[in-house]
Amino acid sequence: MTVALGIDIGGTFTDVVMIDRSDGSICTAKVLTTPDDPAAGVLDGIAELLAEAGYDPPEVSQVVHATTLATNLILERKGGPVAYVTTAGFGDILIIGNERKGDAEKYDLFYTKQAPIVPRRRTVDVAERTGADGSVVVPLDIEQARSSLGDLLARESVEAVAICFLHSYANGDHERQVADIIAELNSDLYVAVSSEVWPEYRELPRACTTVMSAYVGPTVTRYIARLDEELARQGIGARMQIMGSSGGIISAATVARRPVQLVESGPAAGVMAAAHIGRLSGIDNLISFDMGGTTAKAGLVRDGQAAIAHEFFVGGTASSGVKQINTGYPIKIPVIDLAEVGAGGGSIAYLDSGGALRVGPDSAGAEPGPVCYDRGGAQPTVTDADLVLGYLNPGFFLGGRMAIRADLAHAALAGLAEPMELNSEEAAAGVYEVVNATMAAAVRVVTLERGIDPRDFTLLASGGAAGVHVARLAEEFGITTVVVPANPGVGSAVGLLASDVVTDHVRTQVIDSVDTDASVVEAIYTELEAVAVAEIGAEGFTADEIVLEREIDVRYRHQAHELTVPLHGCDLGRAAAAFNELYEELYGIRQADPVEFVNYRVRVIGPVPKPDWSTDEVATRPPIPLSYRPAWFSGEMADTPVYRRHTFLPGPTITGPAIIEETSSTVIIPEGWTASADRWLSLVLKPV
Numbered sequence: 001m002t003v004a005l006g007i008d009i010g011g012t013f014t015d016v017v018m019i020d021r022s023d024g025s026i027c028t029a030k031v032l033t034t035p036d037d038p039a040a041g042v043l044d045g046i047a048e049l050l051a052e053a054g055y056d057p058p059e060v061s062q063v064v065h066a067t068t069l070a071t072n073l074i075l076e077r078k079g080g081p082v083a084y085v086t087t088a089g090f091g092d093i094l095i096i097g098n099e100r101k102g103d104a105e106k107y108d109l110f111y112t113k114q115a116p117i118v119p120r121r122r123t124v125d126v127a128e129r130t131g132a133d134g135s136v137v138v139p140l141d142i143e144q145a146r147s148s149l150g151d152l153l154a155r156e157s158v159e160a161v162a163i164c165f166l167h168s169y170a171n172g173d174h175e176r177q178v179a180d181i182i183a184e185l186n187s188d189l190y191v192a193v194s195s196e197v198w199p200e201y202r203e204l205p206r207a208c209t210t211v212m213s214a215y216v217g218p219t220v221t222r223y224i225a226r227l228d229e230e231l232a233r234q235g236i237g238a239r240m241q242i243m244g245s246s247g248g249i250i251s252a253a254t255v256a257r258r259p260v261q262l263v264e265s266g267p268a269a270g271v272m273a274a275a276h277i278g279r280l281s282g283i284d285n286l287i288s289f290d291m292g293g294t295t296a297k298a299g300l301v302r303d304g305q306a307a308i309a310h311e312f313f314v315g316g317t318a319s320s321g322v323k324q325i326n327t328g329y330p331i332k333i334p335v336i337d338l339a340e341v342g343a344g345g346g347s348i349a350y351l352d353s354g355g356a357l358r359v360g361p362d363s364a365g366a367e368p369g370p371v372c373y374d375r376g377g378a379q380p381t382v383t384d385a386d387l388v389l390g391y392l393n394p395g396f397f398l399g400g401r402m403a404i405r406a407d408l409a410h411a412a413l414a415g416l417a418e419p420m421e422l423n424s425e426e427a428a429a430g431v432y433e434v435v436n437a438t439m440a441a442a443v444r445v446v447t448l449e450r451g452i453d454p455r456d457f458t459l460l461a462s463g464g465a466a467g468v469h470v471a472r473l474a475e476e477f478g479i480t481t482v483v484v485p486a487n488p489g490v491g492s493a494v495g496l497l498a499s500d501v502v503t504d505h506v507r508t509q510v511i512d513s514v515d516t517d518a519s520v521v522e523a524i525y526t527e528l529e530a531v532a533v534a535e536i537g538a539e540g541f542t543a544d545e546i547v548l549e550r551e552i553d554v555r556y557r558h559q560a561h562e563l564t565v566p567l568h569g570c571d572l573g574r575a576a577a578a579f580n581e582l583y584e585e586l587y588g589i590r591q592a593d594p595v596e597f598v599n600y601r602v603r604v605i606g607p608v609p610k611p612d613w614s615t616d617e618v619a620t621r622p623p624i625p626l627s628y629r630p631a632w633f634s635g636e637m638a639d640t641p642v643y644r645r646h647t648f649l650p651g652p653t654i655t656g657p658a659i660i661e662e663t664s665s666t667v668i669i670p671e672g673w674t675a676s677a678d679r680w681l682s683l684v685l686k687p688v
Contacts (some may be wrong), residue, residue, distance in 0.1 A: 003055055004062040005046065005236075006496035008266055009038050011068065012293025012346050012366045013464060015490035015664075016045035018053060019497050019611050026613060027053040028490045030398055030464070030664050033366040038069065039227045043234065057235030062608075064496040066243040066269045069223055070216045070262035074315045074329075077117075079215035080159030080190075083152055084118040085145075085178055086207070087166040088125040093207055094118055098330070114315070117215050117329070122156050124148045126165075126178065132201075132510075134170035146181050153185055160190035160214035164207040169199035169508050190217045197258050198333050200599055201508040205311055205330040212314065212331060213260040220259040224252055241501070241539075246334035247272045247306050248502020248605070251539055261333055263314055266492055268336040271299035271306045273495025274460045276610060277485045279304055280680050286483075287443060287457045288338075289473065290491065291466035293346040293383075294363045298442035299338035300452070307446075309337040310553075310564060310601075334504050334603075339445035343438040345383040345465035346370055349416055349431045357420070357427075359435045371412040372404040380412035382465065385431035388413050388424055390631030390640065391468050391659065391668055399663035429632055436469055440476045447477070451586075454479055462491025467660075467667035471685055475670075482685035486613060489664025494611070501606035503535045506599055512557065513576055513595045522570045524600045525550055532604040541606035553599035554579035556591045562598050572597065614679045615649070622654055623647035626661075633657040633671050648677040655688065 002021040008014070016029045029049040034041040042065075050057060073079045084094065094116040101111060126145045129138035152158075161182050163175045172195025179191050192214035194206050228240050244250040244261045247268045255262060267290065274288035278301055286301040300307045312335050315328040342361020346369065349359045359382060368376035370383040372394070386392050387409040397404045410424050417427030447454040454477040461470035461484045474482050487494060505528045511520065529548055536546055552575050553562035563586070565578040576595050584590040625641035633640065633656075643654070645662035653676040656669030660683065667683055669675045675685050 002061060003059045004064070004497050005049075005060055006064050006066075006493040007042050007045070008066045008269060008490070008493040008496065009033055009042065009068060010266060010292045010294065010492075011344070011363060012369065014038075014041040014045050015493040016042070016049050017487070017490050017493040017497060018049050018055070021609050021611070024611060024613055026487065026494075026611065028487050028493070028664060030489060032369075035365065035367055038067070039223070039230055042227060043230055046231075046234070046236075058237060060236045060238050062497075063231060063236065063238045063240045064243065064249055064499070065227070065240055066266040066492060066496055067223075067262060068266050070220055070259060071264065071314065073216045073219055074212060074263070077315075079117070080218045081157060082118050082122065082211060082214045083156065083158045083161045084123045084207075084211060085126055085149070085161060085163045086123065087129060088127050090166060090203070091120065091123045091125040093204055094123070094211065095120060098204060114328070117211055118162070122152065122158065124152055128165060128174045130165060130167045130171050130174060132167050132170060134167070136171070136174075140174045140177055142177065142181070145178055146185075149178075149181060150185055158189065159218045160192065162192045162194075162207075162211040162214035164194035164203075164210045166203065167201075168195045169201050169206065172196070172199065190214060190221070192217060197260065198506065199508065200332050200506045202332065205332040208329040209260055209331050209333060212263070212329060213258055216262070217256075217259045220262060221256050224255060228252070243269045243272075243496055243499065244502065245336065246308060246502060246504055247336045247499060248504070248603075249496070249499050249608070250502065251535075253538075254503065254535070258333070260331060263331065264312075264335055264338070267297045267299070267338055267340060269492040269495035269499070270297060270462050271301065271336045271338060271495070272499045273462055273485075273491045274299070275301045275304065275306050276495065276498035277460060277483070277680070277682065278458075280612060280614070281483070281678060281682065283458050283483070285457045286460050287447065287454060287479070289439075289443065289459055289461050289466055289470060291439065291461070291463040291469060292344050293464065294342070294344045294365060295340050296343045296439045296442055296463075296466075297338050297340045298439075298446050299336055300446045300457075307337040308334050310334055337446070339442040341438055341442045343382070343435050345381065345386070347382050347435060348379045349381065349385065349434075350379065351416070351419060355419065357416075357430050357434055359431055359438060370404075370409070372406065372409040374403075374405050374408060378412070380409070380416050380431070382431060382435050384409035384412050385428035386465075386468050388428035389432060390629055390637065392666055393629075393642070393661055396661055425632060425637060429635075432469075432472075432632075436472050436476070439469065439473060443473065443477060458483055460485065462488045464489035464665050467665045469668075471668060471670050471673055474685075475687075480687055484665075484667050484683040484685065486681040487662075487664060488667075489662075498610050500608055501536060501539050501541070503532045503604050505532050505602045508599050511597045513572065513597065516572055516597065518570050518572055521572060521597065521600065525567075525570070525602060528600065528602040529604065532602050536604045536606045539606055545607065547605040547607065549603040549605065551601040551603070552597055553601070554595050554597055556583075556593045557596055558593065564599075564601065613681065615681060616679070617649050619649035619651040622652035625658075629659075631657070631659060645683075648675075648681070648683065650677050650679050652676065
């Protein structure tokens, strides 16, 4: 059995990809997401795909899933009620936070601080204290803990409990004892223990990470259990695996312990797809641009590897990894470093109080969807604008399986245009330009704001809406190569099947480089690796198959923040030199102070076969347009050639303006650009 399924649930569409690893053949399906019951859309897509490809459910050997469920629970504050247990005297940490406004709120005169996920009345202070070296300073008062927890659970209705004690990253015994007490009081409660969720120092991020795990844990574990049961009922016996935030596949057991690792699950898959396509094509440096129905994401791939951040923010007005914008709740887990903006095909266009045209972040989603879907939507969206501009074909949306109405889109844009004294096409062109400017902000975050020149990178597009906008986005930054891979509308689902199984572990112990004993550091890594190897072994990988990677967090003495660098073997001198170089690259100076080693990171990888859909076919003549239709180029509607994507083979080049259609996406070739196919059937766009 060699059939693998990748399932990505987005805000508007659910994408399913099936790859037969024996011959590399790929089948795809795209169905509307079912927000009230996400599993229903998944099951519909799988059933459609298996029937179309002629496979039986027992032939499926792997199921990999990405979901925005955890992210949406946090953004919409729809997680279950949580109790919080912490060291006496630290019960207000979630309320105090870091006492800073986020970048987005810095100049907001009417700023109101976001309420904590856990109100103070559901917080229990427990008499105990562990030192930073792991020694017990104050023994745990077991009876006080039992009494206080009993009172809280009798008074408050909660689904989960988060436990985070001071310095428990160094010694988690007290946390485990309290977890045992909670199990005795109520074994049905979900319990998140910080020393098991992510034992890395810094109390506020560690507390927030643990609370978020507890907040999303009950819903996430119920959802995964239900989906597993439904797949088994359909005859699919493969254990479901899930895309983690770090770009690696993780087991359901890992998700049960650390459900917060599902935050940014879907976007991570998109970046991993870009990295895989880059490796196939020999492109080491990429900007991944993923535009779906609700959001657009940008991530960076350098030297073939997706960038990873170790702290990010969730639940705020915006998010990006290394760019510490301090909006929302700080989370400390490995995550694919990306920037995300509320700009997608379903993003709503409107006039603000000053009469200026705005797009997003509110989205029409799958229900009711854009006006053209004829499902009750009343506000014009980016998809409606793209349809009015002639970029989308109402008779070939999702390959003709979903009817959309151009007359409804025109009426919606006419209503938006009237106050601006424009016609519907001009208003649609304005929406197109505004959403492109919004998405450019995400690319700017991961490049220019970090001192990276985007002109040195290739822009790779995925997501159903990306192909319509990607060339204009490239023009914004002077990028001269754009790649639109095969099946771009289901790119994240493809990324699921191009990602390895991964487990990450960390430990904190501050060691000064002046008196470092390398054997102490080696002992830390040996212990971490033993745990990680056992976890990956449970997924069926042998010791000969796995790959071990080490990283270490380094800082200058007397500084408070670290940079992460690779560790080769246990060569601490080489790691210190790499830190000095990285510090100088980022900040322009190099300090003379000795360094300290702080966090020790282990990643163990279980490699999986990667899909490769290359072709040796070469076309002898350019593809012939299927038809012509009016579309917006150079400021007016003009007859434009329309091609079908499957007619493009390596060799010939066409010149824009042109429209290239396929089942899951449409690609716009602007005037002054060319398009050709490479041997992996990616469209390569270049300015003339």
